[in-house]
Amino acid sequence: MLYWLLDLIQVTYDPPGFGVFGFITVRSALAAVTALIISLIFGGRIINWLKGMQLKETVRTDIGLDSHLSKAGTPSMGGIIIILGTVIPTLLWMRLDSPYLFPIVFVVLALGAVGFVDDYIKIIKKDKKGLMGRFKIAGQVTVGIVVASFLYFHPDFQGYNTISTVPFLKDVNIDYAFLGESLGWVVFFPLVIFVITGVSNAVNLTDGLDGLATGTSAIAAMALAILAYVSGRVDFSNFLDIIYLPGAGELTVFCSAMVGACFGFLWYNTYPAEVFMGDTGSLALGGSIAAVALMVHKELLLPILCGVFVIETLSVILQTGYFKYTKKQTGVGQRLFLMAPIHHHFEKKGWAEPKIVVRFWIIAILLAIFTIVTLKLR
Numbered sequence: 404m405l406y407w408l409l410d411l412i413q414v415t416y417d418p419p420g421f422g423v424f425g426f427i428t429v430r431s432a433l434a435a436v437t438a439l440i441i442s443l444i445f446g447g448r449i450i451n452w453l454k455g456m457q458l459k460e461t462v463r464t465d466i467g468l469d470s471h472l473s474k475a476g477t478p479s480m481g482g483i484i485i486i487l488g489t490v491i492p493t494l495l496w497m498r499l500d501s502p503y504l505f506p507i508v509f510v511v512l513a514l515g516a517v518g519f520v521d522d523y524i525k526i527i528k529k530d531k532k533g534l535m536g537r538f539k540i541a542g543q544v545t546v547g548i549v550v551a552s553f554l555y556f557h558p559d560f561q562g563y564n565t566i567s568t569v570p571f572l573k574d575v576n577i578d579y580a581f582l583g584e585s586l587g588w589v590v591f592f593p594l595v596i597f598v599i600t601g602v603s604n605a606v607n608l609t610d611g612l613d614g615l616a617t618g619t620s621a622i623a624a625m626a627l628a629i630l631a632y633v634s635g636r637v638d639f640s641n642f643l644d645i646i647y648l649p650g651a652g653e654l655t656v657f658c659s660a661m662v663g664a665c666f667g668f669l670w671y672n673t674y675p676a677e678v679f680m681g682d683t684g685s686l687a688l689g690g691s692i693a694a695v696a697l698m699v700h701k702e703l704l705l706p707i708l709c710g711v712f713v714i715e716t717l718s719v720i721l722q723t724g725y726f727k728y729t730k731k732q733t734g735v736g737q738r739l740f741l742m743a744p745i746h747h748h749f750e751k752k753g754w755a756e757p758k759i760v761v762r763f764w765i766i767a768i769l770l771a772i773f774t775i776v777t778l779k780l781r
Contacts, residue, residue: 546690
């Protein structure tokens, strides 16, 4: 929106220096700063509103984490701050004629709405189970179908809509339409649904310590911003031998806004947290990360980029599977970890919460760097 206004001023009056707003890098920086300012200014007010509405977290007392008892009463549903801090700068600084604008904003708002309903049931209705699993999955699947339809049928993407870069292999791409053009959706649609559902749930599982999911999501968004930028430029995409995606650079603006929003939210969410993002924020963040990766055709890099989220999810799967297996074999269930997700395992071992979070951030940074490096390690 502001891009068009500034462009109109540039064309009409040709003031010196206004041409700089045409650069994606400048608008991305402005989007990040705008998101940070929005999160900082409105974050405190939203937190006070959440307190006034009694939208506060309840903490279980039967899981043996005494350090979490002090978190009781902390406002939840703070993901509203992240959503506002991401969507508003995106609409202000991203080109409104970009084909990526509607679907990525839709993902944030739709999954944020699913998470909001889940949080509402947990907090207001006092039902710790939250939104029934089948309804939550239905919401995530719906979002996946919308994104898949956009990527598959949009005329701007014909010719490479089902193609993705294969990591570590030079001059090798995978085409999900290997069953034929008429049946290309048979593989592609389930893949998109799986990626969006899986990553959004993985971020949700990671959101258990102050600042953990927020920081790791910001790191992933920074890496995605780089991937989007190089994919949208002919020179960089040719040099790196990756798929050239005309217009994909505009997603850099969105990713930068997400980074700024997460940093602003961290102001209130670092230990000891003044607010929790809740499912409102975690589903929106996870879905956005997955959607951007799909839009820049780099979803096969997600296991590396989102390695922290993957480890958290695997720890839950392994813990549950091993417990059921040993219970069936011996009648007494045993556990692989002291507690899952794995960040709670380290809490049980006596690690301080800030130490766990910072160490996971460091791991996320290393994985993000390695993700970028894979563009040449082929």
